[in-house]
Structure formats: C-alpha cells, structure tokens
Amino acid sequence: MIDALVAVLVLVGSSFMCLAALGILRLPDLLTRMHATTKAATLGVSLIMLGVCLHFAVEAVVARGLAIILFIMMTAPVAAHVIGRAGYFVGTRLWSGTVRDELKPHYDPLNHHLLSGLEEDDGRPDTAASGTRATDDLPGHDAPDPDADRQKG
C-alpha cells in the first residue's frame, strides 16, 4: 500500500520535472519559460520528497524531507522574481504574442525608478500621469487611498 503510494508520488513528480524541462525548451520567451520552471519543478520536487518521507517514515528523515519542501517553496518564487526582474530590466524581448505590458510605461531605465501609476491620487503631479489609465478600472483601486492619506496626515 505504502509502496504503491510512494511509486505514484515519485512517478508523478518526475513527470512534472520532465514537463518543466519540456516547457523550458518549447516556450517562446524568458518570462513564460520561468512559468514552466518554477511551478512544475517545485511541485515535482515536493511530490518526490513526500514520497521519500512516506518511504522512510523515520522522524529524522521526515523532518529533512519537509525542510527541503519548505526551502524549495520559499526560494523558488524569490529566485524567479529576482531573475525575472533582472531579465526584464536588461532588455530581454517579450514574445510577439504578448497582449499587453503595463510595466513598461512606468519604468525609467536610466535611474531604475519604478512608478506605481497611482501617484496623482496623492495630489502630486507626476511624470507618470500619462500611464495611469491602465489601472483606473481595477477593483479595489480606491480602497488604499484613504489609508495612505491617513498615514500621511
């Protein structure tokens, strides 16, 4: 019973790994490739480590396996964020099928400032005013403003 469960976990985990590798080979640009690698690889490692925990079922091994899962789950998004940000800012081209990019008008490549597009709500006229239309129709858009004003005043 336990053996069958371990076998299923290991097989599904390794096929997720293979899926991640297939994704990094096939997908068209850096950011979509990172979609494939971070999630599928994280899920694959987690499943395999769950299999290891079930197979050994000793406290020391289970603690190590859970520590690896926790570590991977904490570091994979951080690494993806850091490398995605670096890749975007060094000028990696996006795929031609990308439908919209709301980051580009707000980023200043010379001094590395990234504006939020909500600055004009504070009453400060700003250079990013031209790029604010994209965020105006969001749900929750007006929710943060009273808080911000209260903190300032």
Added chain:
Amino acid sequence: MSIVMLVSLAVMSLALCLTFIRLFRGPSLPDRVVAMELFSSILVGMMGVIAIATGVSFFLDVAIVVALMGFMATIGFSRFLERGGPRDD
C-alpha cells in the same frame, strides 16, 4: 519497486538533457540562468529518488546542499545582471 525507480530516473535524465539543450542554445544569459536553476531542482529530485532506491537517507543532506547552491547561484547571477544594465547577447 526498483523498476519504478529506474523509470523515474530515466524520465529525469531526459529532463536533464532537454534542460541542457536550453542551457546550450539559450539566446540570452537570463535564459541560461533559468536553465541552471531547473538543473539544480532536477538534481534535488534525483537525489530523493536515489535515496529511496538505495535506502540511504543521507542523500537528503546532499539534496539540501544542492538546493542551497542553486538558489545562491541564481541570486548571484541576477545581481551580476542588474549591475550590468541593458545588454544584447
């Protein structure tokens, strides 16, 4: 049981080969860094499978070290990239 382990090791070796193609071809440095990170993740998975197959649980320590090194290398490379400014390679 050992057949299952062999099959999963073979699948992960295939994954390593596919990742290596991207590492070799990758049009830009960030692509290669992403491939390298996936490399370390697949290695961690392989360590887990080998630990089950051989029954030696100390392989998990190796897996922890490999995961740590992969994360550190990614952080280091991206710091290096961000210092460099726009590039075209």
Added chain:
Amino acid sequence: MIGAAWHLLLGIAWVVLTGDFSGGNLVAGLVFSYLVLALIQPQVPALAGYAQRLPRLVRFVGFFAKELVMANFKVSYDIVTPPWYMKPGVIAMPLKARTEFEIAFVANLISLTPGTLSLDVSDDRRVLYIHAMFLDDEAALRDNLAELERRALALFR
C-alpha cells in the same frame, strides 16, 4: 506574532516538562497549548482573535493546494500541445498588503500559483506588477488574485 510565540513557548514547555523529546510529543504539546490559548483568549487582549486563525490557516492551505494543482494542469496542457493557447502579458495589481513581510508573502504566493509570476513592486509599494500567462479573461484573473490576497492577509490580521 505574540500569539505564535506563546504557542511555541507553551509547546516547548510541555516537551521539557514531560521529558519526552520526540516529534509526536511536540505536536501533542502544541495541540494542548492551542487549547489553553483558545481558553484564555477572552481575558488577554494581546491574544485577541488568535484561536480563529488556525481554522483559517487550514482552509487557506486547502484552497492554495487546490489552486496549485488545478492551474498546473492548465499550464501543462498548453506546454504539451503544439499550438499556443496562451495570451501572456504584464498587468499591474494594486496591493492591499502594507508591511514588507505581507508584501513578500503575497508576492511569493502569487509566484507559486501557476499562470502568474510576480515581477516587481513599484517604488512606493502600492502596485505589484504580475506577468500572467492567460489573459483571455482579465476580470476573472483579477478577482482570483484579489481573493488569494484577501485570504492570505486574513492570516495575519
């Protein structure tokens, strides 16, 4: 935070006093200290609302696991089949999270949910830029992200 510290302290005290240093005993100690904290919670203002967080945490983990698996299959399907069904794009999402820890937590969760990847936070920390893989139904995606953020923030507040 104070509640979590007391919870851990009481659990360790249970382990030390019973003299049985095993993982199962620590879990038992944590269960008993949870009961104690839930009982004394009305009297101690610093602990207010702590006991309600555990069921919320369990529900959140279930919700997150469901999202993780469901959306992973969506992305895998697009990777395996030859034509691209995806419409990737970068969208800006206004953040309700305020402190650095909350922002980091929400951004990590969004990165782990397949189909979305957090790219960067604006300098004034009010907008999170997200790269999404499926932008066919943008309103539904934004609703989903807001739901995820609301549930994650309910764990701390």
